[in-house]
Amino acid sequence: MCTDAEHAPGRRALIVTGAVAALTLGTVRFANAAPREDARSTETVRGTLDPGAADFVYLPVEIPRGVKEIHVAYAYERPAQPPGTTGNALDIGIFDQRGTALGGEGFRGWSGGARSEFFLRSDDATPGYLPGALEPGVWYIALAPYTVAPGGLAYEVRITLTYGAGAPPRTPVYPPERARGRGRDWYRGDCHLHSWYSDGRRTPAEIAALARAAGLDFVNSAEHNTHAAHAHWADAAGDDLLVLLGEEVTTRNGHVLAVGTDPGTFVDWRYRARDNRFGRFARRIRQAGGLVVPAHPHATCIGCNWKFGFGEADAVEVWNGPYTPDDEVSLADWDGSLAVAARGGGRWTPAIGGSDAHRDPDPVGAPQTVVLADDLSRRAVLDGIRAGRCYIAESKDVTVALTAADGRGRQAGIGGRLRVADDAPVTVRVEVAGVPGCTVRVVTDQGVLHTETVPASGTGTVRWRTTPRNAAYVRAEVRHAPSVPGLPGAPAALTNPVFLGG
Incomplete structure (x- = not known):
């Protein structure tokens, strides 16, 4: 038996938890009679969201006993808008009977705007969603109007329940936390990758193959607002490839990478900077063993620009995919923070890069973060990034x-500090390879103080002398020839600093 009833979406309640507001619609209910095996029931909800709608609109659905599959399909109108006017964009996900509390246990999946339908069963689910028991009770379809056109956003949600005995649930298997390394060495990785478990188009196996071809030693799974991929990376990992598990927490006020968290860690994203919730979820990432890394902080896409400040950051992504003016602004902003930390003796935030690759032709490992780690393990790699022992290539x-070395044989490398007197002579040495036609720039808290062209072979060594009084830190940039007169060329590599003096 299949029914197709239309429910008026009428406003049920405006739920406010602290400063986080969400609209809850009227509950969708199915027939109470126990239907036969494989029977289906369908209910359809239609409505319109006005401009200024809440960030999250929850549609409660009463799930009866004996359901073995939940299937949800949705659509919404996308009329053309004049230039300069935002159109409609509506994301979707689902929470189970445990509810929608911020940071709670009810999360069961998210696909954002990447899919028009999804299903959940005890043993399987659409990529981005979590399989498991379909317990009776009130579930919540989460609608997130990312942007609403001036004329409103008309939508339709179609929920289909299939009845019967569910299959036994599968036990998740996660990738190992250690791969075959080379002891203390420089390891190459990409901390910002998307598969088909969010809005990417590649499988973990395809990403792993591309990572190996790019010379990577490790990758980090960073799906938008879901940890559903964590249990699908084990077969793609291996002795030669360490797979870290994480998430790209995609809020309305910027994106943050959770890098290398415990398997199965979910980090909520349903808040803005004004809600004063980010610190709680940054701690959640660190408690799960991961790093908090604001992603592409000066990107110009709607909701991408970072608004939470950097006090909670363990590192910051200053180079995201193909180098753009946004990255140049991120680099300059980060460099300014180094000057403040160096002169004040405070904590500093290391820089990393990531490809943010989603689909062909996006290259994996371009750029890549090269980390000095004691071993090829989750803990060692994260320790190296946290300490700033890394550069971007x-x-x-x-x-x-x-x-950087003094005249007595003491020296410090990337992420370190050479503790010498303010007037002590310091020799800075930059060795590069694989960069023909590039220029090395030595950057300090005063700016670029030395430049030198690399030989045609692409291999060379640059030496420059200074003192801690004249340079609180030194870092290196390797730049291609400029493509726009008066502006620096795109980087081939960027390093974290060496700090000078006490």
Whole structure:
């Protein structure tokens, strides 16, 4: 038996938890009679969201006993808008009978705007969603109007329940936390990758193959607002590839990477900077063993620009995919923070890069973060990034070594500090390879103080002398030839700093 009833969406309640507001619609109910095996029931909800709608609109659905599959399909109108006017964009996900509390246990999946339908069963689910028991009770379809056109956003949600005995649930298997390493060495990785478990188009196996071809030693799973991919990476990992598990927490006020969290860790994203909730979820990431890394902080897409400040950041992504003016602004902003930390003796935030690859032709490992780690393990790699012992390179062919040494044989490398007197002579040495036609720039808290062209072979060594009084830190940039007069060329590599002085 199949019914197709239309429910008026009428406003049920405006739920406010702290400063986080969400609209809850009227509950969808199905017939109470126990239907036969494989029978289906369908209910349809139609409504319109006005401009200024709540960030999250919850549609409660009463799930009876004996359901073995929940299937949800949705559609919404997308009329053309004049230039300069935002159109409609509506994301979707689902929470189970445990509810929608911020940071709660009810989350069962999210696909954003990447899919028009999804299903959940005890043993399987659409990528981005979590399989498991379909317990009776009130579930919640989450609608997130990302942007609403001036004329409103008309939508339709169609819920289909299939009845019968569910299959036994599958036990999740996660990738190992250690791969075969080379001891203390430089390891290459990409901390910002998307598969078909969010809005990407590649499988974990396809990403792993591309990562190996790009010369990577590790990758980080960073799906938008879901940890559903965590249980699908084990077969793609191996002795030669460490897979870290994480999430790209995609809020309305910026995106943050959770890098290397415990398997199965979910980090909520349903808040804005004004809600004063980010600190709680940054702690959630760290409690799960991961790093908090604001992603593309100066990106110009709606909701992408970082508004939460950097006080909770363990690192910051200053180079995201193909280098753009947004990245140049991120780099300059980060460099300014180094000057403040260096002169004040405070904590500093390391820089990393990531490809943000989603689909062909997006290259995996361009750029890549190269980390000095004690081993190829989750803990060692995260320790290296946290300490700033890393640099960013455009490909596996590019290598950079930066050291600062005094006249007594003491030296420090990337992420370190050379503790010498303010007037002590310091020799800065930058060794590069794989960068033909590029220029090395030595950058300090005063700016770029030395430039030198790399030999045609692409391999060379640059030396420059200074003192801690004249340079609170030094870092290296390797730049291609400029494509726009008066502006620096795109980087082939960027390093974290070496700090000078006490």
